[in-house]
Amino acid sequence: MADFQTSTQRAKWILSPQELGGRYNAANQRAIEALEKFGAALMEVDADGSLSYPDPQINSKDHADKHSRPKSLSIEEEQFMRVFYENKLQEVCNNFHFPHKIQATALIYFKRFYLQWSVMQHNPKNVMLTCIYAACKIEENHVSAEELGKGISQDHQIILNYEMIVYQSLEFDLIVYAPYRSVEGYVNDIEELFNENAEMLQMLKVTASLEVDKIMLTDAPLLFPPGQLALAALRRSNEVHGVIDFNSYLDSILSRQNSTHTISELYEGINAIESLVNRYAFPSEKDLKHINRKLKSCWGLGSNDESKKREKKSKHKSKRSSNEMQNRPLQN
Amino acid sequence: MGDGNNSNRGLVSANAANRNNNNNNGSHHKKPEWLQQYDLIGKIGEGTYGLVFLAKIKPPSPSRGKSIAIKKFKQSKDGDGVSPTAIREIMLLREISHENVVKLVNVHINHADMSLYLAFDYAEHDLYEIIRHHRDKANHPLNQYTVKSLLWQLLNGLNYLHSNWIIHRDLKPSNILVMGEGEEQGVVKIADFGLARIYQAPLKPLFENGVVVTIWYRAPELLLGAKHYTSAVDMWAVGCIFAELLTLKPLFQGQEVKGPPNPFQLDQLDKIFKVLGHPTIEKWPTLANLPNWQQDVQHIQGHKYDNAGLYNVVHLSPKSPAYDLLSKMLEYDPRKRITAAQALEHEYFRLEPLPGYNALVPNQPGEKVINYPTRPVDTTTDFEGTTSLQPSQTVTSGNAVNMQGGHMARSVPRAMGVGMPRMPHQSMAAYNLASQAGMGMNPGGIPMQRGVSSQAHQQQQVILPSRNNKDVTEWFQESLRLLLG
Numbered sequence: 068m069a070d071f072q073t074s075t076q077r078a079k080w081i082l083s084p085q086e087l088g089g090r091y092n093a094a095n096q097r098a099i100e101a102l103e104k105f106g107a108a109l110m111e112v113d114a115d116g117s118l119s120y121p122d123p124q125i126n127s128k129d130h131a132d133k134h135s136r137p138k139s140l141s142i143e144e145e146q147f148m149r150v151f152y153e154n155k156l157q158e159v160c161n162n163f164h165f166p167h168k169i170q171a172t173a174l175i176y177f178k179r180f181y182l183q184w185s186v187m188q189h190n191p192k193n194v195m196l197t198c199i200y201a202a203c204k205i206e207e208n209h210v211s212a213e214e215l216g217k218g219i220s221q222d223h224q225i226i227l228n229y230e231m232i233v234y235q236s237l238e239f240d241l242i243v244y245a246p247y248r249s250v251e252g253y254v255n256d257i258e259e260l261f262n263e264n265a266e267m268l269q270m271l272k273v274t275a276s277l278e279v280d281k282i283m284l285t286d287a288p289l290l291f292p293p294g295q296l297a298l299a300a301l302r303r304s305n306e307v308h309g310v311i312d313f314n315s316y317l318d319s320i321l322s323r324q325n326s327t328h329t330i331s332e333l334y335e336g337i338n339a340i341e342s343l344v345n346r347y348a349f350p351s352e353k354d355l356k357h358i359n360r361k362l363k364s365c366w367g368l369g370s371n372d373e374s375k376k377r378e379k380k381s382k383h384k385s386k387r388s389s390n391e392m393q394n395r396p397l398q399n
Numbered sequence: 400m401g402d403g404n405n406s407n408r409g410l411v412s413a414n415a416a417n418r419n420n421n422n423n424n425g426s427h428h429k430k431p432e433w434l435q436q437y438d439l440i441g442k443i444g445e446g447t448y449g450l451v452f453l454a455k456i457k458p459p460s461p462s463r464g465k466s467i468a469i470k471k472f473k474q475s476k477d478g479d480g481v482s483p484t485a486i487r488e489i490m491l492l493r494e495i496s497h498e499n500v501v502k503l504v505n506v507h508i509n510h511a512d513m514s515l516y517l518a519f520d521y522a523e524h525d526l527y528e529i530i531r532h533h534r535d536k537a538n539h540p541l542n543q544y545t546v547k548s549l550l551w552q553l554l555n556g557l558n559y560l561h562s563n564w565i566i567h568r569d570l571k572p573s574n575i576l577v578m579g580e581g582e583e584q585g586v587v588k589i590a591d592f593g594l595a596r597i598y599q600a601p602l603k604p605l606f607e608n609g610v611v612v613t614i615w616y617r618a619p620e621l622l623l624g625a626k627h628y629t630s631a632v633d634m635w636a637v638g639c640i641f642a643e644l645l646t647l648k649p650l651f652q653g654q655e656v657k658g659p660p661n662p663f664q665l666d667q668l669d670k671i672f673k674v675l676g677h678p679t680i681e682k683w684p685t686l687a688n689l690p691n692w693q694q695d696v697q698h699i700q701g702h703k704y705d706n707a708g709l710y711n712v713v714h715l716s717p718k719s720p721a722y723d724l725l726s727k728m729l730e731y732d733p734r735k736r737i738t739a740a741q742a743l744e745h746e747y748f749r750l751e752p753l754p755g756y757n758a759l760v761p762n763q764p765g766e767k768v769i770n771y772p773t774r775p776v777d778t779t780t781d782f783e784g785t786t787s788l789q790p791s792q793t794v795t796s797g798n799a800v801n802m803q804g805g806h807m808a809r810s811v812p813r814a815m816g817v818g819m820p821r822m823p824h825q826s827m828a829a830y831n832l833a834s835q836a837g838m839g840m841n842p843g844g845i846p847m848q849r850g851v852s853s854q855a856h857q858q859q860q861v862i863l864p865s866r867n868n869k870d871v872t873e874w875f876q877e878s879l880r881l882l883l884g
Contacts, residue, residue, distance in 0.1 A: 204480070204486060212480055239489050
């Protein structure tokens, strides 16, 4: 594959924790500004894929009355929303029996998309579906938008409307490196090095792969290169199965890699990834309901007259149905 | 996307002019904002997936006056979103950068019709036109220096791609561009990555993608039904191109069988066997496993071929280094075929004349400089592809045309600018004819049919990376590279 060393992923999409915090903060701020200016932050995606904010004049009444202005989501609440939909994304991919690689690619697209935008600006459900669709296209496991939409009873037109926005927000950096292949690479290497029996190695690999699934749901893929994510997964898997002396394996890796990595740097990275997995929190149902209600009002889809007005205003079938879905509580 | 969001910085620019345009009836008379940075000169090529334009960058840009080739991709017609060919080409070009690979300088989106415009550095020439010029006009062969320099640079670019795990899959003279006057004069640029693949990803057989590639440059293992690509398929094509540079004629000009996706191309194999002799299990052990070899015993295995001798066809002494290199590129067994890296080290490139940077202008004094013709430009077509002569809509209307076209005329390779069929010369009749031929030309249409998509479910199990592509050490090395912070 185009070499990771010179990849867009390494150059642009692996951030420091400070950068990551800054990006989330900036996206949140932009949404809040839009909310203040327009009374709603949700961007409208037209059938042609172009974006616009809601017409400020329609909302001028709200604008005048500060108290009725929807309350914005905090950065933590945005995070919870993303967590919820990232899990949904994995669910959808599993239901379609998509391979790991597609799931990982879609997840990374989703994460990168929300480095640029807030969930207040773009409905994560639509973005999630579009990321899956795009990942299938890129990984050559083509599924038609219609088929994907049908599989989860959603209007596929939304996916098509969002597709270009997603590519654009990803800055067309569409080749992503997931840790699954590196896990296999390391397990092959371990096989040669330690002469372990195949059954043990298979277990090591399977569990590590499940660990990667967990890691992929955290911020870790935006913070660490895939090789380190793979090692973190392998270490956890090895703790379960006790196949090898992991520390000496790390030593052996470093001795064979002519890079400036020190063992302590590598430990630091692996520990940090593990702590992200350990600290991973899924929102409670109560939290979710609360955030979801807030989010809808940020989108301008509350139960007040405003939403009806907006709905009437939208002429496209796709838009209308998209709004309908936004009003419907999430199934499954 | 405005309003302080900078997500379209750098390479990608959106069409701001259309952003607030809520009218949805497809009419867009206003020139998109991004377009205003270019002076459109005209259309230089067209194909199933779009059109290619020549434009110049306007002042006040520091690169004003610079020529740019703009490849416009249409939205895929079957209602399945953004053209996968366009996306694939962009995603690969975003990751690579090499002197001998075409440079993507910008991506523009026209939201009004969901089309993508890829802006490339413009290359005035391509090997198809250069060869044609020598054959039809100049009536003399390319000089040795030029052949060697072109070949070396082609291999240099290909070596870069292959070491980055990318197989081009559609190398042919029209996709090998050569820069015209300017700093990079005579520099080779490999173009058209619409079919290119990363080969650690699972590579599906061609027919599953509904893609048709020119058969003249297709490697024998593919013709015999191999399901796995390796970078060796590109080296076969380079061998064919090398021979064509020497003789000015395509080496294996088979008649293409049209019909269902990926029909068996017996005539192409026949043309190859006539020159290279029958492949044998002794020389090519995995031959026995290839589906078409097993199935078509009567035709392929039964027919006896006399080895006409490649050296006779290309007029080279069997002892010359040029012949040695060529025969190693045209080795039947893909595992024995010479790699790009090995070819660059070949003796041929260490003998006089040594290959040079400017392949078109030899550094020896007294050598005649050939003035290759510039690309014909159709100045009657605007960026929407509409022209007073013929509306673009008739060029490709719908998937059915795409697919049929894909099988049509494949055996008539034509020059491409940025990998698209070149415009024929101006006359109206010629224009129409070529437009139709052009429909067939485009390898990259990859319009995903419905039928294909339903296969997605069957493919669930496929994705586990195959170890055949890389050995364990390489794989481990890859894992190590992925460690880099």
